[in-house]
Amino acid sequence: MKSQIFPFFIPHAGCPHHCIYCDQHAITQHSGDISPKQLIDLERFCQSHSEVDKEIAFYGGSFNLLPQAKRFQYYQLTKSYIDNHTHLRVSVFPTVSNPELLSEFRQHSVCTIEVGIQSFNNQVLEKSGRSYTAAVAESFCREVKAADFQLSIQLMPGLPGYGKHSLRETMRITLDIKPELLRIYPLVVLRGTEIALHYQQGKYTPLTLGRAVVITAWMSGLSESHGIQLIKAGLHGDISSENIVAGPFHPQFGEMVRAYRYFQKVRKAYKKHSTLCISPKDVSLFKGRGGACLQNLKTAFGVKKIPIVIDTELKKDSFSVNNIKSDFFW
Ligand code: SF4
Numbered sequence: 001m002k003s004q005i006f007p008f009f010i011p012h013a014g015c016p017h018h019c020i021y022c023d024q025h026a027i028t029q030h031s032g033d034i035s036p037k038q039l040i041d042l043e044r045f046c047q048s049h050s051e052v053d054k055e056i057a058f059y060g061g062s063f064n065l066l067p068q069a070k071r072f073q074y075y076q077l078t079k080s081y082i083d084n085h086t087h088l089r090v091s092v093f094p095t096v097s098n099p100e101l102l103s104e105f106r107q108h109s110v111c112t113i114e115v116g117i118q119s120f121n122n123q124v125l126e127k128s129g130r131s132y133t134a135a136v137a138e139s140f141c142r143e144v145k146a147a148d149f150q151l152s153i154q155l156m157p158g159l160p161g162y163g164k165h166s167l168r169e170t171m172r173i174t175l176d177i178k179p180e181l182l183r184i185y186p187l188v189v190l191r192g193t194e195i196a197l198h199y200q201q202g203k204y205t206p207l208t209l210g211r212a213v214v215i216t217a218w219m220s221g222l223s224e225s226h227g228i229q230l231i232k233a234g235l236h237g238d239i240s241s242e243n244i245v246a247g248p249f250h251p252q253f254g255e256m257v258r259a260y261r262y263f264q265k266v267r268k269a270y271k272k273h274s275t276l277c278i279s280p281k282d283v284s285l286f287k288g289r290g291g292a293c294l295q296n297l298k299t300a301f302g303v304k305k306i307p308i309v310i311d312t313e314l315k316k317d318s319f320s321v322n323n324i325k326s327d328f329f330w
Helices: 024-028 036-048 068-081 099-107 122-127 134-146 164-177 194-200 209-225 253-269 280-301
Strands: 004-009 054-059 086-092 110-118 150-155 181-184 229-233 244-246 275-278 308-310 319-322
Touching: 004 036, 036 054, 036 068, 054 068, 054 110, 068 086, 099 110, 099 134, 110 134, 110 181, 122 134, 134 150, 134 164, 150 164, 164 209, 181 209, 194 244, 209 229, 209 253, 229 253, 253 280, 253 319, 275 280
Parallel strands: 004 054, 054 086, 086 110, 110 150, 150 181, 181 229, 275 308
Antiparallel strands: 275 319
16 A cells, blocks of 8 residues: 655654664654654644645654653554544554554554564574563564454664675565565665664674675565665665765665665666667666666677667566667767
8 A cells, every 4th residue: 555654753662772874863864752743744744635645744753662651652643643634653663572562563553563673593593682582572563464454564684794694684574574665775784883883893784885785685575576676775765974974874775775666677688789679767877877887788788889769658667678860879
């Protein structure tokens, strides 16, 4: 279900501990509880989207681990906006089975549950101080699915102890659970976090930007081929550069991933000296990011120019390779 989202940020609220890589104040650029101004914005949002499906989201904390009174305060706050088109979306921390909580969510119109899994590998979870096992996380996700909520999973390549094995294991379990939605946030070292200290002491090496793009492209390609929709790749672009110490941050990270996946598909299909027909909607993807996709293709085929046709009949993300003559080269 594709919904419009109105986000409330409740940084670190309910979190059982402060995860070594996390600073929700820096990520969300919100510092505290919900302000009167945000409620006015919510009112306007609901009015202007009265006839479309939408969700009021609580992001940046562990909604399920908030004291119950606090959760009920949030339900109360949003109650008058809930209708057939309007539901709640909550970010949660994976815990042991809790059917009562899911039933509470159901009663209060929660539709989507976003679970911060990060990895389904025990070694990675332990080294990252996540305080649950892969089995607990997996069973939590299955419980959410079985209770018929829309499930969103968040994964974080580049955590301490990660490697090919942990990534493969994480993806195997993710595909098997089959959440509806997926977020992939390669670990970025944020100022003031414990992992920043590890980095400065030489105990932690983040992913390079290029590696993070390749890994995320692989994860998202696999997911989408199993019907799981990628809704976000990389931290959002307006995070202040002052908060970033190291790691694969780029304001257009998601676009870089899309461009890389596009390049992979084209490279597979392209034949040297043939003409590449692309959709006008993909021109920026193909030539964008400093022409990386185009340049990679030229390098891969050892050519200086590639004959191109911009084909208005082609849909976004599609292309064809053929021998029609083109006087237009890139
Ligand atoms: S990663 Fe999630 S659980 Fe950990 S501190 Fe951040 S918001 Fe809380």
